Every structure is written in structure tokens, then in C-alpha cells.
Amino acid sequence: xxxxISSVVVFFMFWLVLSGHYTLMLLAIGAVASILVVGLxxxxxxxxxxGHPIYLxxxxxxxxxxxxxxxxxxxxxxxxIILSPTLPISPTLINLKATQKSVVGVxxxxxxxxxxxxxxxxxxxxxxxxxxxxxxxxxMDLEEGKMDRMVTKFEGGIGT
Amino acid sequence: xxxxxxxxxxxxxxxxxxxxxxxxxxxxxxxDLFTRLHGSSVTDTLGAGFLIxxxxxxxxxxxxxxxxxxxxxxxxxxxxxxxxxxAQAALHAGIKPKLTVDKxxxxxxxxx
Numbered sequence: 386x387x388x389x390i391s392s393v394v395v396f397f398m399f400w401l402v403l404s405g406h407y408t409l410m411l412l413a414i415g416a417v418a419s420i421l422v423v424g425l426x427x428x429x430x431x432x433x434x435x436g437h438p439i440y441l442x443x444x445x446x447x448x449x450x451x452x453x454x455x456x457x458x459x460x461x462x463x464x465x466i467i468l469s470p471t472l473p474i475s476p477t478l479i480n481l482k483a484t485q486k487s488v489v490g491v492x493x494x495x496x497x498x499x500x501x502x503x504x505x506x507x508x509x510x511x512x513x514x515x516x517x518x519x520x521x522x523x524x525m526d527l528e529e530g531k532m533d534r535m536v537t538k539f540e541g542g543i544g545t
Numbered sequence: 546x547x548x549x550x551x552x553x554x555x556x557x558x559x560x561x562x563x564x565x566x567x568x569x570x571x572x573x574x575x576x577d578l579f580t581r582l583h584g585s586s587v588t589d590t591l592g593a594g595f596l597i598x599x600x601x602x603x604x605x606x607x608x609x610x611x612x613x614x615x616x617x618x619x620x621x622x623x624x625x626x627x628x629x630x631x632a633q634a635a636l637h638a639g640i641k642p643k644l645t646v647d648k649x650x651x652x653x654x655x656x657x
Contacts, residue, residue, distance in 0.1 A: 457591065460564070463584070467570055474575070476643060476644050477646040496629070499628050499629050503583050503586075507579070508633055515654040519583040
């Protein structure tokens with residue numbers, strides 16, 4: 386029920402941002418549309434802890450800035466590699482253990498790896514992630530486990 | 546003050562464009578599919594990020610900025626999924642990445 390209400394609120398805010406017209410009729414249509422959509426989604430059983438992880442929102446406040454900074458750092462280093470005349474790449478494939486307890490946590494970790502330039506998660510199964518990195522150094526950085534620990538902290542160690 | 550924000554936004558848009566071009570150069574120069582994905586991810590994240598930041602500065606505190614933030618969020622959520630799907634499909638189709646170092650010992654996650 387809590388997830389139902391918070392989904393409706395999120396959808397209605399989305400409507401407000403996209404519409405930009407704040408007359409009573411359009412607001413009412415927006416509210417009805419949000420409730421209908423979330424009602425349909427509830428029947429499809431996708432509005433739950435996993436499909437609508439709103440409880441992660443307050444921890445995202447510090448995880449996202451950290452991730453942005455990582456993206457900027459590795460984006461600049463990949464740009465340097467691309468622009469360097471000798472093209473100093475050393476493509477590496479590596480298996481990583483994900484220490485997250487929930488499916489959402491593992492997905493966040495794998496997507497964070499892919500989002501960071503220079504590393505792509507090519508295969509995910511249970512708690513194992515196979516990563517392709519453009520340099521061996523980048524693979525070693527991931528193996529060291531800073532991002533894994535950050536995501537585990539972000540997830541809060543809650544199971545699904 | 547307005548000129549300061551304008552300069553910042555122009556700089557941001559130019560930097561975003563430069564990162565898009567760098568991503569494109571990466572696509573051309575890098576040797577195989579998997580390394581080319583790394584080149585394109587520069588365009589996805591830094592290129593799009595700086596462009597949208599520059600555009601947000603132009604529109605100020607308005608509904609347009611809110612929409613730009615939503616677009617940025619959409620890119621951040623969908624681009625890794627698409628990249629992962631592409632890499633996984635390539636691996637399953639039997640395309641072997643050109644590797645300098647293989648730390649997996651031939652073992653890919655999910656295989657016995």
C-alpha cells in the first residue's frame with residue numbers, strides 16, 4: 386500500500402513537470418491517470434520493493450554525487466587513452482564478486498560499472514559479475530572493491 | 546551576472562560537444578566491439594551530461610530544467626542497460642574480445 390501511494394505521488398509529479406498547465410481539470414486528469422497506471426502496474430505485480438525502490442532515495446543523495454565524480458574521473462582518463470597517439474589500451478576480462486544482498490543492489494552495482502567509462506559488465510549471474518575493462522589498471526581498481534563497498538552501503542544490506 | 550551564467554553555459558556546451566567528438570574518435574580508433582563500447586560510454590555520460598548542464602543553465606530555474614533533469618536521469622538509467630545488453634549479446638554470439646590480460650581463466654559468470 387505504501388508503495389502504491391508513493392508510486393502515485395511520483396507519477397503525479399512526473400505529470401506536473403511534463404504538463405506545465407495547472408488548471409483544475411488537467412490536475413484532476415493527471416491524478417486519475419496516475420492512479421489508473423499504478424493500478425494496472427499493481428495488477429502486473431511490478432509495484433513492490435524491487436520494482437519501485439523508493440527507500441533508496443535518501444541514500445542516493447550521497448551515492449549519486451560519488452558516482453558522478455567517478456564517472457568524470459574515469460571519463461577523462463578514457464578520453465586521454467582515446468586521444469593518445471599510441472592508444473595505450475590493455476583490454477582485460479575479470480570476474481568480480483558482488484557482496485550486495487538484494488537483486489536491486491547487484492543491478493545497481495553492475496549498472497554503475499557499465500556507466501563508468503572504461504568498464505562494462507558483460508555478464509551477471511547471481512553474485513558474480515564478468516567485467517570487460519579497457520585497461521588492466523581499471524580492472525584492478527574494481528577488484529580492489531571500493532565501488533562494491535559503496536553500493537553495499539547504498540543498498541543498506543536489506544534483502545528483497 | 547547574466548553574462549557569467551552565459552559564459553559558463555557556453556563552456557559547458559562546448560565541453561560536452563568535445564566529449565561527444567572524443568567518443569566518436571574512440572569508436573573509430575579502438576580495435577574491437579568491446580573496447581568500442583568504452584569509447585561510446587564517454588559520449589553517453591560526460592558528453593550528454595555537460596550538454597544538458599549547459600542547456601539547464603540557459604533555461605534557468607524553470608520547467609524546462611526539470612524536464613532536462615528527467616532526460617538526464619533517463620539517459621543514466623537506460624544507457625548502461627543498453628550497453629550491457631549489447632556486450633552480453635556479442636559474448637553469447639561467440640565474439641571473443643581481444644584481450645591483453647584474461648583474469649577470468651576462461652570462466653564467464655553464469656557458466657559452469
